[in-house]
Amino acid sequence: MSTPTPSLKILVAERQIVRPGDCLAIIEGPAEQRLKHVPDKHIYILGNRVYSDVVGIVSIEDSSISVVPLESTYIPRKDDIVVGVISEFSASAWYVDIKSPYRAVLPASDVIEGFNPAVHSLKNYLDIGDYVLGKIALFDRLRDPVLTVKGKGLGKIVEGFVIDIKPSKVARVIGKKGSMYNLLTSMTKCEIVVGVNGYVWAKCPDDYVLDVLIKAIRLIEAKAHMRGLTEEVKSYLVSKLGVKS
């Protein structure tokens, strides 16, 4: 499954912008006869060459190469924490918009204990337009994702603020080993949950801090493909909040 690491001659630089079809590296050794696609790394191998499949930024780690896309769509995975908006409901389930081509299903029995469709009206629990923080319980390619709100901190969002970001920038808001996330929470003293589908939920001590946090997140979004972002966000937060982490 992994790219043949030992004999990879890399042709591009770290953080270089590449486009679909750009050759990233040459494999020295036996050539792959059929096209081999590695969707997670956004590369494909044809012959003895490694190509990019998206517009993105090259990331080289331990002589393995991958591309981080600049634009992407959220595709659910099991155990993802997501923020969704209730878009519709039937007698026994809610349908949740999770900014994905696939609409999530939230079964009523998950929210209401001892659920009985004859007794309980779903509208009294979650209405259209309500935000929920949930976890993807099940997802396979044949059926729509099933959401669950069972778990610590999950459920209807009743306070705080939800910030909409591009799904491709989520990784940057979290940062390497959570560095950016830790910086944001420690400096703003906000409670923050990053939904991997491109929603950030935040509860801040006051409106001014919330405003600063939103601007910091917008800064991360706009400069996601640049170096030294953590430092820049840090100095921005220091200048606005006057605190040291």
Next chain:
Amino acid sequence: MTISSKPVLISEDKKRVDGRKPDEMRPVRIAVGVLKNANGSALVEYGDTKVLAAVYGPREALPKYMTSPTRATLRVRYHMTSFSTSERKSPAPSRREIELSKVIREALEAIVFSSLFPRTGIDVFIEVLQADGGTRTAGLTAASLALADAGIPLKDLAIGVAVGKVNGVLVLDINELEDEYGEADMPVGIAPNLGEIVLFQLNGVLTREEVKIGLDMAFKAAESIYKTAKEALYNKYIKLVEEVKSQ
């Protein structure tokens, strides 16, 4: 001025109606990310031919029975605006537009990794703003760039370019006049990195030898358009960096 007879398509000194040499492209201009509401977009100009493409998705596709359980369905609409030609074109989709939507869709299916998004739809809208020959080729280029801009995994970009024959001479990137009065029109869609042909049509008569030479010309031209296209994709992000810097 009225043109009563066939215009002189190739002059004595081998110049074409618009002053180009036989193997010369019209000036190509490409801009990416021109529409805010679309997931991806591109504006491509081959001389006076201007084509806008917008991509939405992958998104939920309806009706459900039209979707595939194994891959994303591409839905392509090639359309000429009613003001794109000198005489008003009826905005209703014509036989020709339905055919071109189909051939462009098939060309794009060859480059999109559609199996990544089963049961979804990717919508591609190609709108011809001004027509002066080669709208399907410019449309294909624009569509593939818009797909790349939308972040949809692709094998390669697809570059369209046409080769024609006028007065017995093979010419590159024919315009409307050459298409109308020429002997042949051969639009080709090329994935330049893979060296594959994704679209091939021929209207008129060419010999085997001429097709070979024509394809060589098309591949060479695709290479230069590809360079412009890659620059356009790159420029979008360079511009973004500059905008942020100036804030």
